[in-house]
Amino acid sequence: MGITELIDDLKKGIGMVKVKAASELGKLRDKRAEKALIDALSDSNMGVRSNAAFALGELGSQEAVPQLMELLKDPEERVRKSAVKALGMVGANKGVAALIQILDNDTSQIVRKSAIRSLGQIGGPLALEAVERAVSNPDIMLANMAQQALEKLKKN
Numbered sequence: 001m002g003i004t005e006l007i008d009d010l011k012k013g014i015g016m017v018k019v020k021a022a023s024e025l026g027k028l029r030d031k032r033a034e035k036a037l038i039d040a041l042s043d044s045n046m047g048v049r050s051n052a053a054f055a056l057g058e059l060g061s062q063e064a065v066p067q068l069m070e071l072l073k074d075p076e077e078r079v080r081k082s083a084v085k086a087l088g089m090v091g092a093n094k095g096v097a098a099l100i101q102i103l104d105n106d107t108s109q110i111v112r113k114s115a116i117r118s119l120g121q122i123g124g125p126l127a128l129e130a131v132e133r134a135v136s137n138p139d140i141m142l143a144n145m146a147q148q149a150l151e152k153l154k155k156n
Contacts, residue, residue, distance in 0.1 A: 003028055007036045010048075019047035026055025034061050041067045049074065050082040057086030065092045072098055077108045084111055088118025096122055100130040113145050120149030128153050 001009075001024070009021035010033075022040055025033040037059070040052035053071055056064040064086070071083035084102060087095040096119065103115040116134055119127040131153060134146035 003030050003032055007033055010036050010040055010052075015045070016047075018043065018045060019051055022048050022051035022055050026051070026058035029058055031059060031061075034059055034063060037061070038064050038067055041071060046076045046079055050076070050078045053079065053082035053086045057082075057089030060090050061086075062090055062092070065090065065094055068092070069095055069098050072102055077111060080106065080108065080111045081114050084114040084118050088114075088121035091122050093122060093124060096124060096126050096130075100126065103130055103134060109139065109142065112142060116142065116145045116149050120152045123153055123156055 003025070006021045006025050006028070009017050010025065013021060018040070022037065025037060034056070037052045037056050038061070040048050041064070043049050043052070049071065053068055056068065068083045068086050071079055074080050074083070080102070084099065087099060099115045099119050099122070103112050103119065106112050106115070116131060119131050128150075131146050131149045135143055135150055137143045137146065
């Protein structure tokens with residue numbers, strides 16, 4: 001299926017058709033899908049929002065950063081996780097403060113772990129400071145992930 005058909009499915013499809021289209025558009029890494037994917041971030045279907053966010057990360061979409069940051073408030077864990085990952089994938093320096101908030105306050109361990117990874121991908125002094133703090137987190141899995149991110153940050 002070509003990009004035009006996938007964009008059409010994303011805009012006009014229902015249910016799993018839209019979810020799959022969002023995922024496939026990310027794999028194509030074609031910037032022509034960017035606007036449709038950004039629009040899909042406000043879809044009522046959690047799977048569409050989640051896949052669209054991750055797809056925008058795969059596209060490296062800097063244009064989507066404000067909308068991805070909005071998704072950090074989504075009630076669905078899976079959507080927040082995808083938005084967090086996408087911010088890291090695009091190297092969204094503007095998203096560092098929001099990712100630190102997620103790391104410190106999100107109720108989901110999965111989302112917090114993704115925030116550590118994304119902060120490690122983005123880098124910079126604020127990200128480094130937050131990751132260093134997370135190394136002493138009482139949650140062993142989070143602390144281990146922070147240690148890995150810290151090693152990566154210090155290499156760069």
